[in-house]
Amino acid sequence: MDLAAKLKSLIKSADVYQSQGLLSEARQHYQHARRLIDAHPQVKNRAALLQHLDVRISRLDARLRTLEKSPLTPEVAPQDQALIQRLFSFGDAENPEQAALQGILALVQFGQYSRAIQQFSVLLDRPAIRFVAAKNILRCGLNGDDPQTAVRQYGQWLADPRFDPEMLGKLKRFLENLLPQKGISATLPDPDHATLGITLVEMSADNPADQDVIDITAVSFQITGRDRKVRRLEYEVSFQSGNLISILIDEREKEVFEALRLGETLAEVELTSPMAIFKGTAKIMEKNQIKVGPRKGCFSVGLKIAGI
Amino acid sequence: MAVFNVKKREIECKLVFYGPGRCGKTTNLEWIHRTFARQIAGEMVSINTEGDRTLFFDFLPLGLGKIRGCDVRVQLYTVPGQVKYGSTRKLVLKGVDGLVFVADSMSVRREKNILSLKDLAANLKSYGLSIFKVPLVFQFNKRDLETEGIPVMPVQQMQRELNRQLQAPVFPASAIRGEGVPATLKEALKLTLRHLHQEMHWAEPT
Numbered sequence: 001m002d003l004a005a006k007l008k009s010l011i012k013s014a015d016v017y018q019s020q021g022l023l024s025e026a027r028q029h030y031q032h033a034r035r036l037i038d039a040h041p042q043v044k045n046r047a048a049l050l051q052h053l054d055v056r057i058s059r060l061d062a063r064l065r066t067l068e069k070s071p072l073t074p075e076v077a078p079q080d081q082a083l084i085q086r087l088f089s090f091g092d093a094e095n096p097e098q099a100a101l102q103g104i105l106a107l108v109q110f111g112q113y114s115r116a117i118q119q120f121s122v123l124l125d126r127p128a129i130r131f132v133a134a135k136n137i138l139r140c141g142l143n144g145d146d147p148q149t150a151v152r153q154y155g156q157w158l159a160d161p162r163f164d165p166e167m168l169g170k171l172k173r174f175l176e177n178l179l180p181q182k183g184i185s186a187t188l189p190d191p192d193h194a195t196l197g198i199t200l201v202e203m204s205a206d207n208p209a210d211q212d213v214i215d216i217t218a219v220s221f222q223i224t225g226r227d228r229k230v231r232r233l234e235y236e237v238s239f240q241s242g243n244l245i246s247i248l249i250d251e252r253e254k255e256v257f258e259a260l261r262l263g264e265t266l267a268e269v270e271l272t273s274p275m276a277i278f279k280g281t282a283k284i285m286e287k288n289q290i291k292v293g294p295r296k297g298c299f300s301v302g303l304k305i306a307g308i
Numbered sequence: 309m310a311v312f313n314v315k316k317r318e319i320e321c322k323l324v325f326y327g328p329g330r331c332g333k334t335t336n337l338e339w340i341h342r343t344f345a346r347q348i349a350g351e352m353v354s355i356n357t358e359g360d361r362t363l364f365f366d367f368l369p370l371g372l373g374k375i376r377g378c379d380v381r382v383q384l385y386t387v388p389g390q391v392k393y394g395s396t397r398k399l400v401l402k403g404v405d406g407l408v409f410v411a412d413s414m415s416v417r418r419e420k421n422i423l424s425l426k427d428l429a430a431n432l433k434s435y436g437l438s439i440f441k442v443p444l445v446f447q448f449n450k451r452d453l454e455t456e457g458i459p460v461m462p463v464q465q466m467q468r469e470l471n472r473q474l475q476a477p478v479f480p481a482s483a484i485r486g487e488g489v490p491a492t493l494k495e496a497l498k499l500t501l502r503h504l505h506q507e508m509h510w511a512e513p514t
Contacts, residue, residue, distance in 0.1 A: 009457065016458050017416070020450075021330040021361065025416045070357055072392060076364070080355050087367065087383075088399065109399050110364055 073111020327410035328420035329389030377512035406500030443499035452482035
């Protein structure tokens with residue numbers, strides 16, 4: 001094959017490869033043609049041909065750079081995300097909680113982290129899968145555009161009544177294990193027992209002021225329900241140590257339990273004692289759902305009485 | 309994995325078009341979508357990148373109607389061929405019932421075909437499946453480019469390099485023209501449904 005025919009064949013092949021989307025192969029063939037022209041000064045229109053090839057090569061380089069830089073898993077349209085959930089949920093349809101998780105995990109696997117976080121956040125209201133949902137929110141946060149999101153999210157949960165100190169401790173350890181993988185060094189705050197929960201040590205604290213509080217048999221307070229109506233509720237005290245009391249809320253009254261926010265101080269609390277009814281305030285120190293025993297399923301709320 | 313509803317006499321299975329990047333997997337599905345309008349059970353969905361490369365997958369649901377007393381539905385998928393989308397490719401392969409391996413006939417893509425086939429075998433293995441046991445059909449695509457002076461590998465060479473051990477059915481094709489596409493699909497469906505019958509006994513006796 002003479003030089004002109006060889007050049008023509010190389011450039012034609014490169015054009016076809018480019019049309020097929022085979023950019024590297026097209027580039028190689030243009031480069032090959034360029035080297036041949038370079039090596040043969042007798043080629044007609046040499047300068048124009050070289051310039052023509054340089055333009056094509058630089059355009060290909062630009063396209064290749066764009067492709068290399070393109071994110072592996074960009075966020076796709078909501079209808080595509082819905083399709084991904086429908087097609088790639090291989091969960092147990094008999095178990096609605098597992099099915100819900102599996103659907104969102106499909107989004108995670110396809111890198112649709114923002115949408116997955118939105119959907120996992122809804123599952124935080126389901127105690128049975130709250131921990132799994134929370135872990136996945138942290139994982140999605142770390143894999144998203146801004147890994148610090150996960151650290152901020154953990155910080156927000158510290159004041160979220162849905163998370164007890166034990167769960168927060170587990171989430172802290174989980175996040176601490178993942179952070180180095182993302183090259184993040186952060187000191188995560190501990191679930192603060194002083195403000196977030198009662199410990200037995202605190203309950204038996206030798207604080208003279210605590211010992212002075214009289215026995216309280218019942219407590220009543222106001223809450224604002226989801227319907228924005230204010231209701232006054234009364235509960236028997238199940239346990240008392242000094243100014244720390246515990247009440248039990250029936251599992252059917254989940255709305256009440258959720259309305260009580262950890263760290264919040266309830267005003268206008270009425271405290272019933274065998275002698276009289278006192279008015280005071282109560283800070284919410286602990287919130288738990290009882291997992292074993294005859295009161296299994298009930299909610300336990302720890303209150304610190306003040307301002308009597 | 310196929311779902312067989314015994315009560316309703318319905319079977320739904322998954323056929324995946326696999327192969328290296330830019331080999332013509334999406335072109336196959338587009339041609340099927342255009343040509344088999346009567347069997348199309350929904351819209352074809354392509355999740356593409358800006359450069360028109362498959363990002364996650366293409367999806368095309370087909371309804372084949374009643375076959376031996378059973379309503380047969382097929383979900384056709386393509387995987388993203390680019391090497392960097394390895395994890396997505398593996399996800400799309402999950403639950404596969406039958407495969408079409410689309411090989412690019414251009415000589416410059418010889419190595420990519422071999423790597424993609426190895427990738428397929430490895431991904432199947434990760435799901436506990438053997439490439440020797442999953443229904444598989446080869447399509448040697450872009451045969452038309454030979455007429456444009458582009459170096460194309462002889463079918464015998466591709467057979468030797470890709471299919472010597474597997475001995476799967478082979479169909480030379482030009483997906484852009486539709487040549488070889490229906491034959492490939494028909495054979496892949498036949499093998500897949502036959503294989504599923506051995507496993508699930510979905511078809512009524514003739």
